[in-house]
Amino acid sequence: MLATLGLDDVDQLFKPIPSDLRAPADLDLPRPHAEQEVAAELGRLAARNRHLDELTCFLGAGVYDHYVPAAVWYLAGRGEFATSYTPYQPEMSQGVLQALFEYQTLISELTGLEVSNASLYDGASAVAEAATMAVAATRRSELLVSAAVAPRVRELLETYSRGLDIKLVEIGALDGQTDLEEVRGKASDQTAAVLLAQPNFFGVVEDVAAAAELSNGVGARLLVSFDPLTAGVLEPPGRLGADIVVGEGQGLGNHPNFGGPAFGFLACRPEDVRRLPGRLVGETLDTAGRRAFVLTLQAREQHIRREKATSNNCTNQTLNAIAAAVYLSWLGPQGLEEVGQLCLRAARYAADRLARIPGVRLAFPEQPFVKEFVVRLPADPAEVSRRMVDHGLLAGLPLTGLAPGLEDGLLVAVTERRTKADVDRLADALAAVLADLGADRAEGAGDGRRKGEEVAR
Amino acid sequence: MLATLGLDDVDQLFKPIPSDLRAPADLDLPRPHAEQEVAAELGRLAARNRHLDELTCFLGAGVYDHYVPAAVWYLAGRGEFATSYTPYQPEMSQGVLQALFEYQTLISELTGLEVSNASLYDGASAVAEAATMAVAATRRSELLVSAAVAPRVRELLETYSRGLDIKLVEIGALDGQTDLEEVRGKASDQTAAVLLAQPNFFGVVEDVAAAAELSNGVGARLLVSFDPLTAGVLEPPGRLGADIVVGEGQGLGNHPNFGGPAFGFLACRPEDVRRLPGRLVGETLDTAGRRAFVLTLQAREQHIRREKATSNNCTNQTLNAIAAAVYLSWLGPQGLEEVGQLCLRAARYAADRLARIPGVRLAFPEQPFVKEFVVRLPADPAEVSRRMVDHGLLAGLPLTGLAPGLEDGLLVAVTERRTKADVDRLADALAAVLADLGADRAEGAGDGRRKGEEVAR
Amino acid sequence: MTGAINDSGGTGTGATGNGGGIGRAAFEAVPWAAGGREGQPERLVFERSSPGRRASSFPDAGALPPVDLDRVLPAGFRRTEPVRLPEVSERDLVRHYTRLAHRNYAVDLGFYPLGSCTMKYNPKVAEAAAALPGFARLHPAQPAEQVQGALELLARLEHALCELTGLAAATFQPAAGAHGELTGLLIIRAHHEARNDPRRRVVIPDAAHGTNPASVRLAGFEVTTVASSPEGLIDLDALEQALDTDVAAFMITNPNTLGLFERNIAQVAKLVHRVGGQLYYDGANFNAILGKARPGDMGFDVVHLNLHKTFATPHGGGGPGAGPLVVAEHLVDFLPAPVVVRDGDGYRWDTDRPRSIGRVHGWNGNFGILVRAFAYLLANGGDGLRGVAERAVLNANYLLERLSSAYQLGYPSRPVMHEFVLSARKQKGQGARALDVAKGLIDRGFHPPTVYFPLIVEEALMVEPTETESVETLDSFAEAMLEIAAQAQADAGPLRQAPVTAPVGRLDEARAARTLVARWHPPSEPDRAGSDPADEGPPDKPTS
């Protein structure tokens, strides 16, 4: 090849780089490793982590230990999907395009809204994209954000809002639920949108219909960040009046992956489709009149509209979205309902068992929940969680520092993978740990039903 | 569907089964398990085994911890290969057929013989198939079997010989190597074949060329059971005069799998092809004159020749053979040589290190070996191995009861996966274990070079 | 050499641009037209080879003390020339095998009604289980205390197989059905010998699978074949005639290879046992009666099961499978050693089996397949397995009903069980043989049934839909079959040219046998195998 180019050293091709800009030869980089050495070193690092096949997981807070069926990555992991890129050439990319078209349909069904894009980075950034859409659609700039939206998501919104012309106004939570009276008070003709999570960060089910009425009343959009795995028991927000529904797709066939890759989804009404961020697949015909699929409405996107694009997304999370499509088709309507019912039953059983432990009580005993809930502990939740690991358990997320007024809170998630025996083990271990800490005799012991106070203001 | 058949209960289709032959309703079988329960239960069982990602493996004896490259099962595990069957319909099975044709070529190269079949059950049964071939080819019935062939293989030959008209005559091993003088003495015009292993059970390299001369001298076939992973350093037996070369293919890209599935290979000279057992793929043309592949010489096989077939094989180990083909193509000629060299160097280093431990000595210090060797221990090898597990090590195979005269022997295998640090850990742990057992002060300590006596008679 | 994953080698070779034609480009290009007359074959991996290129990498041997080869390995033992493995990158490998995969039909792609082979869908949870390091990375010589999970799995699977067959104990050493047959026959031999009553003959029906007679011979017996009755069942008179005290065993499948249940089986067992013979059950067709009836209750003494069929483990392009053997109480002592036994709270290998026939496998059989079978057992449970048999039988009868207008049934008995054998007799008269019907199906996107087996049906088409296929699939297949029948009636010519849409057209099988080329050679070397026209086999070869 060099001969064809009339060269004798490949370095000659680098002559456009001024010699004083050449990299030093002694960069501190690893030596080349043989494949078996790569496998051994990565195996060593992996073995230094305690993972969810070893520890029984009651930790959630947005990423859940739902079951990932064997067929999902058997299929999504195929080289034809995994090693292709954005289907710019549709004639040779019908596999990815059709899978995404099916994905869009499935998300539309789960959210109750007509149009879904083909995935976003994650659930948190999807919220920011939805906010951008709402601001553009209403030409208003105020966003009423429930304090019962996950702190991580609110942090991200804060970051994004630095660049966007968005003013974030916090709405408090009362007894773990967004204070809709406060929404009523603060909503105005400045309000671009109201943002809720369903269920919210504390696991509490929100009254989406009421929130929709309030938002619509002032001409604002209602944005809901929705846990799609609850769609078997909860009415999809889109059917209750939400205008844009987003969410974290991890639970849909994706492993926790230490937080990524998973994907964010976003669905909206047809009216808002021109403001949709990201890729969108549409149906069309080929020259022979056969149905086929293609990226469409690309004039929204950065590669055409550049600084006027609806978002800057290019590479997204397609493969994770395809995995979600496989998962949802695996699930079927009955499966979705069963997952929801199993989570609900197991979570309620867990709440019951835990609340009976001396000193432990539910933070919001009167509120509806479907898979996650907060307990107050008579000892430091972080310390308790640490000790629970010795029992092979990830007990939940300590809320210390995350939710004012819930310093003693532990957020416990219960998925369909958790059996009655797992829950019993959790309760027994918690009782034992608290006894060890001498906390079972603390004030409030036995009073598992005391009404939670206002939190997260 | 029932309506189409004019039935209202599927059980009506079972009426040909007399009612007194119906199975009882209360069979003691598991209840149906949901997929997540299947995964959990299998995960529980798997976790009750100590596997080779946890323990550093110096155990071999026919199944070795060679590195399995990631590409091998990524490819061989594809559904198009894994969920197809014997390529009876070649026009829609070119993938499997071509992969097997390539496999046959690769085995031919490794063994030094022209024709390879498309796999057999395992290395041990391949030896029996080779014996059957030799008996048929020579119309003689005596098989001279080296005592340095693995005991398991000899046991299997014994079993198979009950049905076949084969008389097994054992040839002793002298200083760990087949006693060729004894072969010379026992070979006659009754001898159908002589059987050796290369390297043999003790890891010792045999003189195949000399054995071939002796066999040919009496018109017998020389059968060699060959470790294909040594082909980078050892001359292939076919080139040294062996007539039929068989072996265990596990090391070629297959995981140990607790002994299976892996595969056996068998290669022979063109003269013997009509007696070849199992499937054979040949090249041909299609109607358009394109090169294509097809099962051929099927008149040897059970489905055509029935009781006169060369063997009863039908289902074989195709997928494992395909994995071997991927592995060997991954390896390439340089890789094969490097594996061989790494095993050789690491094994020699290990032998050196171990022989320096007080009380430990090489069983056959004068004999050539390339990846496996026997040490004699000053304590019960099984007890020592058990204690080595506490150091995270599988030290080797205790020979107690397996090889007369080597009751104190431990067979140690060292593959390319073992680093210098692994070997050092083995030696240090062995020294510590022996010290614990008080065996380091035993008789013979320090004399790591004493000449091994005759064994395995 | 270590490391770099990018394309190694080839950097220095100047491309001469030899011939700008489509030929070369087509080789590198992806064959969209995998099907059809324009389809391009995929080169052999050897033809992708380029000197110095490689996929493998290994640690530097320099970390270990050097070895003086001359000192440690006599020159005569040492490799003299490099082995001619292909020199390709990992990229080449992946593309090569991915493209080959695209040229192969499979259950993952569509319907595969290969009679007698039970090509059911293979659930993927079983694959995931078998790949767990706790199973895949176990060494077979690890002592029992390190592998308690594996032994528990074997013990529980054995228990389930005993329940399902109505027998006493099992061995997992046999790697496939035929391997199980040999094992069972050796056990029967040992049984007779232990009673000082050695026997020479094994009786099989004329409809038997080829492995049966072949195994009989390997076990040192002679084969006596009995003809089937006009109904397609065992002819009791013929059987009685064949039986005497030199008969070691009668070996059958039930349902038989016509898909018919031998309803006189109790009578058969009585006849066989009366002369001291053993009754052998070839489990290839066990899918039909899973949980519905048990060979042990019918009087069978020895049963092999094809787990790759009945227990849905993938067939791997021809294997691996697993052919465990289950036997009645009086034969337990003869099972290959070792066997798994309980030991306090755990399990151990019992090696002290003095009457054992000995090993038939180097280790513990195809353990990885057993893991898959156990996963399948758990997933279905007892109720599910019964449902498997019911749906398999329903599917077969439904499909037969849909086809019976156009194709004759080999033997007229109905209902069939899990499969049925059609005859293309009528189509043959119109100019389309069973093979042509099969190739016509390929063009219509289906794997054909087994053809030319069992031998007692002229122009046999043996159809086994299995329980995992939907009514839509059966209907589609039926429509394709009916279309072919109509085509045969109108003009059989196109069927004789089929397939035309598959990756290759019909192959010259005679040529393959006549001028045997069983491996690739570099262009510089002649092919060396050579062959014998007598070996080519009949054109109507059975395919199962």
Next chain:
Amino acid sequence: MTGAINDSGGTGTGATGNGGGIGRAAFEAVPWAAGGREGQPERLVFERSSPGRRASSFPDAGALPPVDLDRVLPAGFRRTEPVRLPEVSERDLVRHYTRLAHRNYAVDLGFYPLGSCTMKYNPKVAEAAAALPGFARLHPAQPAEQVQGALELLARLEHALCELTGLAAATFQPAAGAHGELTGLLIIRAHHEARNDPRRRVVIPDAAHGTNPASVRLAGFEVTTVASSPEGLIDLDALEQALDTDVAAFMITNPNTLGLFERNIAQVAKLVHRVGGQLYYDGANFNAILGKARPGDMGFDVVHLNLHKTFATPHGGGGPGAGPLVVAEHLVDFLPAPVVVRDGDGYRWDTDRPRSIGRVHGWNGNFGILVRAFAYLLANGGDGLRGVAERAVLNANYLLERLSSAYQLGYPSRPVMHEFVLSARKQKGQGARALDVAKGLIDRGFHPPTVYFPLIVEEALMVEPTETESVETLDSFAEAMLEIAAQAQADAGPLRQAPVTAPVGRLDEARAARTLVARWHPPSEPDRAGSDPADEGPPDKPTS
């Protein structure tokens, strides 16, 4: 419901045998002719649905105490109608997606020279590593002491990226390149604001990728575009004109999107820094200079890397990727919190970062992609990475040499670095636009280059071969390109009809936008989206 893996549902529905035509059969059949005019599409998964059929199974909820829904969940909150997910078996699913896979081109199948996207071969050891439960099954909220291996990996990868870029510290939160751009620009904004010097404008070249201006806007800046010089480089005069103290940053790639190295980069840095601006490096083209030159040494302050490009992680049909951001010392405090820091013998998350811009990802970014990138780093090592750049640049120049007789170079400067941009200007005159050349390549079995990008080249064909392709592949591709050029010269008509061998023919993209159908509806329901013809986008859409 639990268990049975066989086909559930559908048993009771009688098949009416509706229409014996080929249509239905073709749906169930495998489309051998995936390519070509006879190719049959694969139905939507919804169209495979059959009531009551399912793949999933769950444990019996009966093991848990029952819950009175009316008591625990107000009726208004509860689902009222079942979600219309498809009802299919696992068999249906597997066949559906396997067939869809056969309708998709990929790096695993062949050459994919999509310019700017660096579609290199993805080594499989990295996939295996990322799938280890010790990585894939980590919860992101597990405390640091439980995930020391993961944190060590992040710390070591960060160190390597700092070495390679010549910068100080990194964040792994950005999930892709564009995400990194936004993060970097927000940091630049924070930097200026912290100095009480807020600025409004970011300058980019006219050849910039679309994500650059889009990110600039999202970060709250205005875009100022500067035209490239006739050489295809930054026009220093134009740049100087655009720069003032309202400029927050100048954002470029180097080599630029024409594949040319900006040799005046030191000068550029000086100009930008003189006005207090920050220099942003879009790492999409980092593959060209990996280990050969470092953005930090050139004066860049902020760099995002596209690990899915440069570090060979698979592109997943559009993602996921990873776009870590590396910054100079003076910007470290602004990185998104938390960051991994050493802590004694181990590592911990540092959350106490008062000047941080805050999170840009819900958790730790696309960790699984980082595992793959780390595996790639180890495999290649420092030497290997340098070799990557060298071979990438050699491949590009070699391929350019082979094509330059038939296609014009967009800008005449040579040597190019890792990619080059041709113009199909000449072919357009003959009747074949860049798009037609691209479609002609599909028929010849190759993925086309990026077309219509960068915007400053008329009829652009942007070719990036990457280092992982062999000379044989480059030659094959060149021959296909030359054949197309010859075809255009002779008669461009067939190219305008291309592709004819792909799974589908050329698509009506305008129709898709005009009558937006963005999801499937049951036949009984009308499509509800509707659309606006203005949204359809230009026919010469950039593809990268």
